[in-house]
Amino acid sequence: MNNYDEMSERAAAMIADQIKHVPHSTLGLATGSTPEGLYRSLIQKNRQDKVSFKDVTTFNLDEYIGLSETDTNSYHFFMHSHFFDYIDIQHHNIHIPNGLANDLEQECENYEAKIRNIDIQVLGLGLNGHIGFNEPGTSFLSRTHLVHLTESTRKANSRYFKTIEDVPERAITMGINTIMKSKKIILLVSGERKAEAVERLMNGEISEDFPASVLQRHPNVVLIGDKAALKKLRLQNEFIC
Numbered sequence: 225m226n227n228y229d230e231m232s233e234r235a236a237a238m239i240a241d242q243i244k245h246v247p248h249s250t251l252g253l254a255t256g257s258t259p260e261g262l263y264r265s266l267i268q269k270n271r272q273d274k275v276s277f278k279d280v281t282t283f284n285l286d287e288y289i290g291l292s293e294t295d296t297n298s299y300h301f302f303m304h305s306h307f308f309d310y311i312d313i314q315h316h317n318i319h320i321p322n323g324l325a326n327d328l329e330q331e332c333e334n335y336e337a338k339i340r341n342i343d344i345q346v347l348g349l350g351l352n353g354h355i356g357f358n359e360p361g362t363s364f365l366s367r368t369h370l371v372h373l374t375e376s377t378r379k380a381n382s383r384y385f386k387t388i389e390d391v392p393e394r395a396i397t398m399g400i401n402t403i404m405k406s407k408k409i410i411l412l413v414s415g416e417r418k419a420e421a422v423e424r425l426m427n428g429e430i431s432e433d434f435p436a437s438v439l440q441r442h443p444n445v446v447l448i449g450d451k452a453a454l455k456k457l458r459l460q461n462e463f464i465c
């Protein structure tokens with residue numbers, strides 16, 4: 225794709241298409257700066273009556289431990305302020321891990337048990353290859369679990385916080401096995417700083433040291449990126465792996 229807007233539009237068109245064919249679709253959703261354009265485009269399509277989310281169910285990938293839903297840095301807040309508050313989704317169909325649960329291990333188990341048949345999972349890519357909050361070294365067999373965030377991830381995400389000390393040290397994330405069970409995965413990458421990770425994801429060895437490499441084993445992944453992120457690849461458009 226030539227630029228960020230084109231890639232966001234392409235991803236939105238795929239998701240809208242899925243919902244038109246199967247109104248009761250289940251979507252797996254991601255946070256971070258990369259999918260913001262996708263959400264803007266889906267909001268627009270919803271307002272223009274081109275797609276309705278009234279029968280759609282969503283499961284978010286992850287949430288920080290210790291931030292309330294009203295904390296502007298929580299992923300609850302992100303999803304509502306970038307997407308859910310502007311579409312016709314029914315609130316009981318929205319699922320995001322509860323990072324304030326008293327029993328966090330139980331929350332992981334409950335969340336995993338609720339996730340069923342994700343038709344399309346949207347993913348972003350961390351600079352160290354993380355997907356969701358699955359950091360390097362995470363087992364490919366992992367289900368929804370608690371994680372300690374790496375310093376590099378905390379540093380990358382500190383741009384949203386006052387100081388790096390304010391970035392939570394732990395999170396709940398869907399596991400790699402949970403993600404891999406999705407029927408289709410749309411991986412979104414934007415900007416030159418992702419180029420090296422994208423190259424490693426596509427051409428590197430499949431290893432738990434680089435979690436996103438597991439996607440090479442999934443039968444239905446679409447990588448959608450802008451030119452800057454795909455610049456180390458021979459073809460700079462969209463890849464169906």
Ligand SMILES: O=P(O)(O)OC[C@H]1O[C@](O)(CO)[C@@H](O)[C@@H]1O
Pocket residue numbers: 254255256257258259347348349350351355356357377381
């Ligand atoms: O889209 P961004 O902001 O580059 O983030 C990439 C990834 O990092 C995270 O924000 C977590 O660090 C993920 O939620 C996201 O998929």
